[in-house]
Amino acid sequence: MLVSQWAHDTFGQRVPLIRQGIAEALSVALENARDAQKVAQTDHLHPFGFTLMSRKFEALAEAFEDMSDVRIVKPAGSPHELVLLDGKLLFPFRYAKDRSISVMSARIGDGRPSALVQALFQRFGPEPRMRQLALHDVAPQAALVAEALAGLPDGTELVLIAYACNAHAGLLDAWWGEAELLDRTGSLRWHHCEEIPLARESAARAAEQAPAAAFDQGVMPTPALNARSRAERLAAPAGEAIPIRPEAASGE
Template identity: 85%
Template sequence: MRMSQWAHDTFGQRVPLIRQGVAEALSVALENALDAQKVAQTDHLHPFGFTLMSRKFEALAEAFEDLGDVRVVKPGGSQHELVLLDGKLLFPFRYAKDRSISVMSARIGDGRPSALVQALFNRFGPEPRMRQLALHDVAPHAVPVAEALGDLPEDTRLVLIAYACNAHAGLLDAWWGEAELLDRTGSLRWHHCEEIPLAQESAAPARSEGEAAAFDEGVPPAPALNPRRGAARLVAPVSEQLPFGPEAASGA
């Protein structure tokens, strides 16, 4: 998959390495969630949701733990740690349970975004393309959280990792890019969004920016896990109200 200008500007020559690490981390988190659901032996999907909610953050940290410029941070008010990679704060969230929703219509959560999420967008998201209300006007409760993020560098950039999955079909697709938070419902305006090739996708043609997968493309199998941990497994290709996400609250 070719390297876009945005990806190069964001991660430099390490784009294939980091892109692969993100895809593998999502696969690991999903596989762990499926295992938890199987062990629980229940028709309710809470084990899947709660496990995915936590493991998506942990698996990202594990994927990049051996890289020298990685810092794992735990913002005040959060139960989870985020990966700060070369000044880019990686933020994974599930935007859909199936392919009926385009990533361009993605929302952060099923309800009002948490104070922490709003503060992250306000402080580290891209400059809004339209004038917005100040953070204290839109979400007064988020102001103390924003102040608690003061130990992060001012030039930190928020990189979103949006993925679709469910407990039956597995990981359907994944995207990354930058977006602004539009309103209290979690609606986004993407400034850039591009697909992350999954582990099982080899010679499949790349989709254009913003193009969602079609229903007739079939459901890909869950990617096989890599037994190695951390950056050692990342090799360049030969060519929530929950603090962050709705998974636990909404099941699968």
């Protein structure tokens, strides 16, 4: 998959590595959530949802914790740790449970976005293309959370990771980019959004691109020696040459 100008400007030469890390982290979080659902042995999807909510943040942190320019931050009042990678704050969220909703119509959060989400957009989101709601217009707690985020470096940028999945079909797709928060319902206006290739797609693409085995790389067939018995050879017609026995040719 080609690297866009936005991705290159945001993450430089490490774009393929970071995309792969994100895809693998989402896959790990999803499989953990599906395992929790299976162990719970209930038709209610609460185990899946609660596990996914936590593991998506943890799996991202685990995927990038060994990078030298990674910082794991835990905003005050938030139970989740966020990955700050080279000044880019990664924030994953599930925008849909199936393919009926386009990522361009994605909303962040179930219902009203949390105070943390609102504060993240206010401080680190892209410059809005229309008037953005003031913190006191959205949630009173958002102003307090914004103060708690003051310790993050100047110039920090919010990178959204939007994905669709469910307990039965698994991870359907994933996207990343930057957007502004429009209203109290979590509506977004994407400034840039592009798809993240998933791990299974990368494997399938590699299989498709693998060169076919050349003719001369196959196993050569081994011809059968002395296919006829000794009696058949001795009884051969006079006009037919009798093959030389290998034993005689070897001098034994």
